[in-house]
Amino acid sequence: MVAEAIKAWVMEQGLKSGDRLPGEAELIERFGMSKGTIREATRILEAQGLVRTRSGPGGGTFVHEMSPDRARALLSSYFYFRDLSLADIYQVRRALEPEVAASLAGKLSESQLQQLEDIMAGYNAPARTAEEEREQHIASLSFHATLAEMSDNPLLSFIIAFVTRTLSDLTVYRKLYDPPNHALWAEGKTYQGDLLRALRAGDSDAARTTMVAHMQTAQALMEAQEAEVVLRLTV
Amino acid sequence: MVAEAIKAWVMEQGLKSGDRLPGEAELIERFGMSKGTIREATRILEAQGLVRTRSGPGGGTFVHEMSPDRARALLSSYFYFRDLSLADIYQVRRALEPEVAASLAGKLSESQLQQLEDIMAGYNAPARTAEEEREQHIASLSFHATLAEMSDNPLLSFIIAFVTRTLSDLTVYRKLYDPPNHALWAEGKTYQGDLLRALRAGDSDAARTTMVAHMQTAQALMEAQEAEVVLRLTV
């Protein structure tokens, strides 16, 4: 396939992000294909997020560093036909997030800690409507994604961002925020406060055990809501 | 973009894997675009692994369930510009693999256990050439990918398959198998034997602690090799 050939050529040339590929005319000549075929090939590379094209003078096709969001979207379509359960997702969260918390204890700048506190401030007051409840639920998940982004491990950051985003989608899609479960929810917020204190104090063990407890609470909360939804649907 | 429109239409229709999309002619009519543009769109969907096309009568474009390997390849290109270190990869492995081992203890059929033993048999005898060492290294990683596939958690399976494959690539690319480090390597094999016994016995705690120890050994092995490589290159 032509796209593969172009991709191989680009890697062989050692092109970096931002570098320009030859224009359509030159690619046609170099690979001996018609314009339409070359265009299909560049579209394929674009769909894979490897390249981006602009028209106009100075335009063309450029090597592009895939955004985390694009990678997440591509991976999502892999799981489109594979149904992930809450238990599946939380098995991964329970294993990874305590590890992240422990590794970041004492390593965060004051502005980073402040950023996390700002997110928490978004759900200090109890939600009164289902709408508010949904927003707070999402914000609380973004707390975890933000924390993961502060890790200098890009693999770990990506996985946790992916997992929390998937959980957000599930929450909204299946309305897992309604009805509100205030008791467990408040307990979850307490854990996040404890976690922040441990991170600031540089107490790695406390951060880990707090996160473990938080994950258990969150999973219990979500699974209770899920059971509730099923009940509502079947009765 | 047309590809997005088609994708949305497919999801709206609730088409499942194997279902046929309208032919080019009908797509042209339905989306009001020319042949070439429609073709580019289907190529984009094909590149994302959502669709596959066949020529001939009864051919056409079909909804397709993305293969794990395709998903892995797409995700790999995300990390192409982001350099993953051994420490990054092992931070994830150390957190996830013991969890997998614990959750599978006592749950595997005899034929699954046999499959794992067969893989181990491939590196019973010590390697004598660098070539053999490389093959054994890869086989030992496939032991972990195979174990992960036995989990009924598709998210966990995918992540571990991705991580072990990335590690294989790194190993080959940076020749981390040469020179052989027999002492640590033998120790790693012992752990895998212990692990199999724990899995067969259904001892979940033993499986977990064995895997933890194995991960530590493996990371130490790999990092020692990495240091060795750097030394050879700089001296």
Next chain:
DNA sequence: CCCAATTTGTTCGTATGTATC
């Protein structure tokens, strides 16, 4: 503000390849 040059984007007509009946 408009014009001209450059480069991708789209269309149409036609021809070829490929698999099924």
Next chain:
DNA sequence: AGATACATACGAACAAATTGG
């Protein structure tokens, strides 16, 4: 073998976007 139904490929013309004078 031949007809049919479909994707694949080519080429030439035209459209749209962007930049610089």
